[in-house]
Amino acid sequence: MELSLRVTGLRVSFHGRTAVEDASLDLPRTGVTVLLGRSGSGKTTFLRALNRLNECFPGCETSGSIVLYPCGAPVSPAEPGTGCDVLGPHAPPLTELRRRVGMVFQTPNVLPMSIRRNLLLPLELVRGRLDGAEARMRAALADVGLWDDVRQRLDRPAAQLSGGQQQRLCLARMLILEPDVLLLDEPTASLDAATTQDIERLVRRLAAARPVLMVSHSLGQAARMADRVVIFADGRPQREFTPAELGGDAGREALMQALL
Ligand SMILES: Nc1ncnc2c1ncn2[C@@H]1O[C@H](COP(=O)(O)OP(=O)(O)OP(=O)(O)O)[C@@H](O)[C@H]1O
């Protein structure tokens, strides 16, 4: 299997309390991997470790290895095609890492500025230039099905959008940076059924060309979306199932044990 990411022996603690322990997971180049697990089992912490977002929190320590493929020379001396450890000495710079490994959270976190600036500011910060930015903005908004809703009000505050529209804007803000890996932490948790369906379709489409690692609390969503389901418990991925296996007796039993 060609990999996009290999996590080995990952441990994350906050003020000495372990949240993720001895966690290992391989992500292929495409497809949706859904993480299912109890509240507090460490799923969000695991996702945030992958682009080093946990470092924003005081008292956080991370160890193990998270290898991103390919390394993306010239940021590292490694040969193209080989991976680089994002926790190691040849890690990509943080802005590059966070561009390549994009994340969308359970609650939309739009920036307190216009819809347009929400998309152009990250581009400016990460790419350092704005050539072709309007076209990219339009494409990203169209990708998430938001262009028609917002084309007349691009300069109005993003906070005035509905929750579902804000979540789609957050997805667009990630997509405009052309990430290699998508991390989605319960991306439809705050959305209605129709918007959830739109986002699920969008994510399936995106996953044809890049890997998606997604946390969900919905078995139905996992069944609809996943190429593989990973049961996450006690701070680490524990077992893996195909959606078909999950529907069988062994899968149901494993789910019961892990989730109830
Ligand atoms: N910034 C932080 N500072 C201190 N402890 C944290 C921090 N973030 C997470 N933790 C702790 O790490 C553990 C795992 O939390 P995490 O948010 O990863 O769980 P989760 O599986 O995503 O849960 P949920 O399904 O409820 O979202 C919890 O005990 C939590 O209190």
Ligand SMILES: [Mg+2]
């Ligand atoms: Mg969580």
